[in-house]
Amino acid sequence: MDDTPWLDPEERATWFVLARASSRLLERLDAELTEAHDLPLADYEILVSLALAGCDGLRMSELADRALSSRSRLTHRVNRLVERGLVVRAACETDRRGAFARLTPQGRDRLEAAAPCHVAGLRRNLLDHLDRDDQAALRRALGKVRDALGDDLEPLPGMAAVREALRAVPADAGHAGRP
Amino acid sequence: MDDTPWLDPEERATWFVLARASSRLLERLDAELTEAHDLPLADYEILVSLALAGCDGLRMSELADRALSSRSRLTHRVNRLVERGLVVRAACETDRRGAFARLTPQGRDRLEAAAPCHVAGLRRNLLDHLDRDDQAALRRALGKVRDALGDDLEPLPGMAAVREALRAVPADAGHAGRP
DNA sequence: ATGCGATAGTTCAATCTTCAACTACATCCG
DNA sequence: CGGATGTAGTTGAAGATTGAACTATCGCAT
Numbered sequence: 179m180d181d182t183p184w185l186d187p188e189e190r191a192t193w194f195v196l197a198r199a200s201s202r203l204l205e206r207l208d209a210e211l212t213e214a215h216d217l218p219l220a221d222y223e224i225l226v227s228l229a230l231a232g233c234d235g236l237r238m239s240e241l242a243d244r245a246l247s248s249r250s251r252l253t254h255r256v257n258r259l260v261e262r263g264l265v266v267r268a269a270c271e272t273d274r275r276g277a278f279a280r281l282t283p284q285g286r287d288r289l290e291a292a293a294p295c296h297v298a299g300l301r302r303n304l305l306d307h308l309d310r311d312d313q314a315a316l317r318r319a320l321g322k323v324r325d326a327l328g329d330d331l332e333p334l335p336g337m338a339a340v341r342e343a344l345r346a347v348p349a350d351a352g353h354a355g356r357p
Numbered sequence: 358m359d360d361t362p363w364l365d366p367e368e369r370a371t372w373f374v375l376a377r378a379s380s381r382l383l384e385r386l387d388a389e390l391t392e393a394h395d396l397p398l399a400d401y402e403i404l405v406s407l408a409l410a411g412c413d414g415l416r417m418s419e420l421a422d423r424a425l426s427s428r429s430r431l432t433h434r435v436n437r438l439v440e441r442g443l444v445v446r447a448a449c450e451t452d453r454r455g456a457f458a459r460l461t462p463q464g465r466d467r468l469e470a471a472a473p474c475h476v477a478g479l480r481r482n483l484l485d486h487l488d489r490d491d492q493a494a495l496r497r498a499l500g501k502v503r504d505a506l507g508d509d510l511e512p513l514p515g516m517a518a519v520r521e522a523l524r525a526v527p528a529d530a531g532h533a534g535r536p
Numbered sequence: 537a538t539g540c541g542a543t544a545g546t547t548c549a550a551t552c553t554t555c556a557a558c559t560a561c562a563t564c565c566g
Numbered sequence: 567c568g569g570a571t572g573t574a575g576t577t578g579a580a581g582a583t584t585g586a587a588c589t590a591t592c593g594c595a596t
Contacts, residue, residue, distance in 0.1 A: 179473055179474065179477040180473050182473060182476050182477045182480060184476060184515055184516045184517065185476060185479065185484075185515055185516075186515075187512070187515065188492060188493075188496070189479075189484050189492070190512055190513060190515055191496055191512045192483075192484065192487070192492045192495055192496055193479055193483060193484070194512045194513060195495065195496050195499045195500050195503055195512075196379060196382075196483075196495060196499055197379070197383070197425075198425070198503050198508050198510070199499040199500075199502045199503040199506065199508070200375060200376070200379035200380075200499075201379075201425050202425075202503065202506040202507075202508045203375075203502065203506060204376070206506060246376075246377070246380050246381075294358055294359050294361060295358065297361050297363060297364060298358040298361045300364065300368075300372055301361060303502070303505065303506060304371075304372060304375075304502055305364075305368050305371065305372070306505075307501040307502050307504075307505045308371070308498055308501065308502070312494070312497065312498035312501070313367060313368070313371045313498075314367075315491070315494030315495070315497075315498060316371055316374065316375060316494070316495065316498050316499075317367070317370055317371055317374050318491065318494075319487055319491035319492075319494060319495050320374045320375055320378040320379075320495075321374050321378075322486040322487065322491070323378045323382065323482070323483055323486050323487070324374055324377050324378040324381065325486075326482065326485075326486045327378065327381040327382060327385060327482060328381075329377050329378070329381045331377070333366070333369055333370045333373045333374075334369060334373060336363055336364055336365075336366065336369055337363045337364075338363065
């Protein structure tokens with residue numbers, strides 16, 4: 179490590195632009211969503227994951243993975259979502275240590291209301307500035323980085339699938355329910 | 358906004374890979390630096406900015422910009438660095454609202470000790486996986502995004518410049534000193 | 537000069553995250 | 567079976583971040 183050469187200007191620029199662009203982007207998306215829907219990006223991503231899981235809900239640890247959150251952070255955050263009535267917990271039948279989180283109808287509504295804002299923000303702040311080649315190059319390059327970092331979650335299905343899954347959430351969920 | 362089309366699978370993948378790669382990367386770099394040198398990445402970046410500013414130090418707001426930190430966050434963080442003896446504050450002569458932060462010799466040592474670890478982490482977790490074309494494409498694409506987000510800080514000079522600047526920090530700094 | 541809006545930075549309280557226990561259950565192996 | 571070890575998730579306290587309010591100063595226009 180001590181014989182690692184310093185970065186050359188291009189390497190520095192690569193790191194620099196990645197750090198700054200992603201940080202600013204996340205900051206902006208979070209601010210927009212929070213401002214318009216009182217829903218921090220972290221909560222939005224929890225809701226999306228739960229929506230995709232449909233009425234089965236998702237294990238806490240699975241959810242933590244998807245939301246890039248530590249377990250304990252997720253516990254607290256889900257608590258707040260439960261207080262807000264957007265999520266409910268359910269016990270797991272087959273593994274009694276386990277806990278599921280599941281979207282409530284209010285959670286589903288909240289998510290449906292916020293989704294266009296998020297997508298618009300993504301276009302306005304990210305995608306609109308990238309042509310097809312830029313996007314392909316980004317996916318290629320960052321895909322390799324992600325692999326090297328041992329992150330192997332597959333990309334999410336889109337809003338169509340979310341809506342599909344959401345249709346399966348019965349309008350009266352929120353109390354008891356399937357594990 | 359409500360007529361914004363949903364993302365297609367490639368757009369989703371672009372966003373997904375950017376979010377996950379950058380988040381995991383930052384997490385990893387922070388963990389490595391904290392583990393090995395008890396210096397969170399956020400603090401490391403403050404120290405680098407201060408080192409590049411040499412013995413003049415840097416205005417708090419300028420430093421906040423460079424460290425991607427809110428003003429209030431920076432105030433707290435610099436307080437902790439001051440408690441640790443790595444940084445000192447100094448008043449600004451020409452604008453008495455202003456405050457400068459400046460590296461102490463201990464801060465300089467800390468930074469010099471940690472820098473190889475950070476560079477090695479950057480190589481191992483990011484740069485080693487990208488060929489020249491990948492890097493150029495990343496800079497092109499994310500440069501556009503960064504511009505669109507209104508972030509216009511120019512890339513930092515490298516460790517050579519840091520060392521250069523550090524040489525200018527007198528060995529007995531840390532008490533009074535230039536604004 | 538003087539008053540007014542802008543700017544630099546800090547402070548304080550509320551909120552959020554972290555980290556290290558801790559509980560409870562599962563699984564493995566003899 | 568039964569004890570050891572591992573895994574899922576929560577808890578609670580300490581520490582960090584946020585955002586609004588606040589202090590102090592600046593710079594400009596009158």
